[in-house]
Amino acid sequence: MNxxxxxxxxxxxxxxTFDGELAEITLRSFQVTxxxxxxxxxxxxxxxxxxxxNRFRMRRYTIAVLNALMGLPPVVVGLFVYILFSxxxxxxxxxxxxxxxxxxxxxxxxxxxxxxSIAHQAIRELWAEYHxxxxxxxxxxxxxxxxxxxxxxxxxxxAALAGFGRAIGEVGAIMIVGGNIDHATRVLxxxxxxxxxxxxxxxxxxxxxxxxxxxxVLNLAIHILSRTEQGGRW
Amino acid sequence: xxxxxxPLVLTGAAxxxxxxxxxxxxxxxxxxxxxxxxxxxxxxxxxxFLQLMHGLGRVSKGxxxxxxSQAEAQRQQAYVFQTPIMMRRRVVDCIAxxxxxxxxxxxxxxxxxxxxxxxxxxxxxxxxPATVLSGGEKQKLALARALIxxxxxLFLDEPCANxxxxxxxxxxxxLLEAYRAGxxxxxxxxxxxxxxxxxxxxxFLYKGMIHxxxxxxxxxxxxxxxxxxxxxxxxxxx
Numbered sequence: 001m002n003x004x005x006x007x008x009x010x011x012x013x014x015x016x017t018f019d020g021e022l023a024e025i026t027l028r029s030f031q032v033t034x035x036x037x038x039x040x041x042x043x044x045x046x047x048x049x050x051x052x053x054n055r056f057r058m059r060r061y062t063i064a065v066l067n068a069l070m071g072l073p074p075v076v077v078g079l080f081v082y083i084l085f086s087x088x089x090x091x092x093x094x095x096x097x098x099x100x101x102x103x104x105x106x107x108x109x110x111x112x113x114x115x116x117s118i119a120h121q122a123i124r125e126l127w128a129e130y131h132x133x134x135x136x137x138x139x140x141x142x143x144x145x146x147x148x149x150x151x152x153x154x155x156x157x158x159a160a161l162a163g164f165g166r167a168i169g170e171v172g173a174i175m176i177v178g179g180n181i182d183h184a185t186r187v188l189x190x191x192x193x194x195x196x197x198x199x200x201x202x203x204x205x206x207x208x209x210x211x212x213x214x215x216x217v218l219n220l221a222i223h224i225l226s227r228t229e230q231g232g233r234w
Numbered sequence: 235x236x237x238x239x240x241p242l243v244l245t246g247a248a249x250x251x252x253x254x255x256x257x258x259x260x261x262x263x264x265x266x267x268x269x270x271x272x273x274x275x276x277x278x279x280x281x282x283f284l285q286l287m288h289g290l291g292r293v294s295k296g297x298x299x300x301x302x303s304q305a306e307a308q309r310q311q312a313y314v315f316q317t318p319i320m321m322r323r324r325v326v327d328c329i330a331x332x333x334x335x336x337x338x339x340x341x342x343x344x345x346x347x348x349x350x351x352x353x354x355x356x357x358x359x360x361x362x363p364a365t366v367l368s369g370g371e372k373q374k375l376a377l378a379r380a381l382i383x384x385x386x387x388l389f390l391d392e393p394c395a396n397x398x399x400x401x402x403x404x405x406x407x408x409l410l411e412a413y414r415a416g417x418x419x420x421x422x423x424x425x426x427x428x429x430x431x432x433x434x435x436x437x438f439l440y441k442g443m444i445h446x447x448x449x450x451x452x453x454x455x456x457x458x459x460x461x462x463x464x465x466x467x468x469x470x471x472x
Contacts, residue, residue, distance in 0.1 A: 126322075133319040135290055137332050138308045147331075151322045 007205020011213075014206055022207075026214065029187040032100050032174070033167040036107035037115075040167075041160045044112045048119025048159070049145045049152075052127045063120065069113035074106075078173030081106045085177065098179040103187075106173040111163035118162055122155035123148050157226060161219060168215055239300045239307045239386050240266040240418060242287060246296030249286050256282040257442045259296055264387075264420065269413050271429040271450070272422040274439035275471045280422035281316065283439055284389045287420065288313050309336075312380035314390040318372040320364040325356060328364045329378045336383070350378040354408055370401030377408055381417075388412065390421040394428065406432060426466075430454060438462045440471060 014022045051063060083089050085097045085105075096102040126148050134144050149156065171189040178185035180194060188211045195204035241263050248258030257279045264270065264287070272280050285291035287298060288311055300307035312332075321328050330347035334340065351357055354374045359367060364375060373393055380388055390409070394402040402425075409432065413419050423429055429436065433450040438461070445459045457463045465471055 130319060130321065132290060132315060133321070136288065136311075136313040136315075137335060139335055143335055147321075 003201045004205060006202040008209060010202040010206030011209040012206075014210065022210070024183070025186050025188055025191050026210065028100060028185075029168065029189070029211070030214075032103045032107065032187060033164060035104045036111060036167050037160055037164045039104070039108045040112040040115050040163050041156075043108070044115030044163070045119045045149055045156055045159065046145060047112075048116040048121075049123045049148050051116070051120045052123040053141065053144050053148065063117075066113050066117050066120070070117050072110055072113065073172070074110050074170050075172035075176065077109050078106055078176030081109065081173065081177045097177065098181060098185055100178070100185060103174040103178040103185060106177045107167045107170060110170060110173060111167050114166055115159045115163040118159035119156055122152055122159065126152045126155075154226065157222065161222065164218070165215065168211070237302055238266055239302050239310045240264065241301060242387070243299045244287070244296065245299070247286060247293055247298050248295040249282050249291045250294040255294075255442060257286055257291075260286075260444050262437070262444055262447055264418070266418065268418065268435045269409075269432055270420045270435040270437055271433035272420065272437045272439055273424070273426070273429050273465070275465065276424070278439045279442040280439055281391050282442070283437075283444075284313070284391050284420065284422055288389050309383075310386040312383060312385035312388050314373075314376045314380050314388070314393050316391040316393075316395055318376035320367070320372055320375070323364060324361055325364050325367070325375060326351060326360040328375055329356075329382055332379060332383050346382060347378070350382050351375075354378045355404060370397050370404070373397060373401070373405060374408070377405065381412060385417065387418040387420065390419065392422050392424065394423065394425065402428070438465065440465070 051059070051066070081102060082097065085091045085094065085102050087097075096105075127144075130144075130148065130151075134147065139147070169189060171193055174185075174187060175190050175193065178187070178190065180186050180190040186194075188207055192204045192207045192211070195201075195207065243264075244260050244262040246259040246261060248260070249256045260283070272283060274280055282291055286293065289298070289304075289308060290313070302310075321331060323331070326344055326347045328347075329351055330338075330340075330343035333343035333346060338346075348357075348360055351360055354377060356371060356374055356378065359371060364372070367375060377393065380390075393409075394405055397405070406428065409419060409421070421432070430450075435448065436446065436450045436453040437444055438446040438453065438457075438459075440461045446453055446457060446462050453462070454466070457466055461471060
């Protein structure tokens with residue numbers, strides 16, 4: 001109990017004194033995660049919609065695999081990305097290992113299936129509703145997908161936020177591919193892991209509270225900005 | 235003069251679903267002019283019949299042929315569903331949607347949508363979300379959305395089901411206007427009064443087969459088949 005109180009006070013102190021290092025790793029956390037969410041959404045949302053409106057032979061298996069990939073172990077993803085981008089790997093020449101870029105790549109791999117799967121669930125229901133109308137109006141596949149994404153945007157926001165939630169709290173993959181290098185690839189989660197290892201529970205807890213707090217603030221901000229859960233809105 | 239998509243010719247057309255024949259085989263020609271009312275007891279296949287012609291239902295056997303290519307014909311048709319499908323958009327955007335699909339700019343499409351909405355009595359509701367409209371308003375929105383592309387032929391599936399007298403009359407007025415302006419109309423209804431008020435042609439459907447097809451006057455004064463006679467008498471056909 002004492003540790004938790006100390007953690008709270010550590011978090012408080014870090015915020016009040018506007019700790020430079022804290023600001024740096026927080027910003028990097030958000031930079032990496034938001035980039036990954038943006039790319040993951042660009043890939044996952046249209047793919048989810050595409051899956052909803054298309055009927056093809058392997059559709060059921062594709063969806064089953066996609067759902068399974070939602071639980072992809074981050075450590076394994078990190079390992080794969082590490083091997084691909086290490087000096088001797090196929091992408092070694094790019095020299096991206098231990099940079100924020102490769103951390104983004106790893107997170108994109110982790111969250112895209114999650115975003116696509118939730119998007120697919122949401123779009124499928126909307127598609128059932130719109131199906132006859134869009135067919136009757138003689139829409140192309142592309143128009144259908146665009147319409148469903150636009151009209152289902154609020155449900156799709158949830159998909160993106162779920163991706164954000166998974167990426168911001170993720171530590172296994174970015175620890176491996178980023179290396180937790182001070183002033184280069186250290187983010188909130190890897191810093192917490194490090195401080196815990198060092199036995200500095202107060203600082204680790206402080207960082208943890210800041211991480212949770214920021215995630216809540218961002219979610220609230222998006223909900224307020226997009227005005228979900230308000231009367232007469234979708 | 236642009237080539238008309240009519241007549242529509244059905245030759246032995248049939249729709250089957252899960253091994254059961256819903257419609258047909260039907261041989262029928264829908265001519266260039268007229269206000270056709272499709273009547274028949276519940277489950278006789280009115281909806282499937284309309285969807286078969288419109289291209290929403292699969293043609294399992296036979297042919298459904300327009301006077302022009304299938305792609306061309308699809309652009310010239312519109313369909314109003316029994317339960318109007320409301321998009322999660324504002325009323326004006328719902329009505330403008332078909333125009334956006336064919337490449338009209340957003341601003342021009344909205345302006346035309348507003349025009350149509352006003353014509354159909356939805357002028358006040360332009361900025362409201364479509365999903366909160368009343369039943370009658372939803373049906374009017376669906377009509378405006380169907381008419382905005384100026385289709386040559388308009389299919390309607392019981393557009394006045396569940397509507398009160400006033401809303402029904404308003405919708406009938408709009409339909410007659412569209413008909414007088416040259417739109418070919420094919421509409422299903424179970425309301426015999428409405429059938430008599432609107433039709434120039436009747437298609438009597440029973441158990442998926444067209445039992446009678448011809449001028450409304452002849453049908454109502456001297457129906458040829460037993461089933462039609464019974465239906466007009468008010469007997470319950472099973």
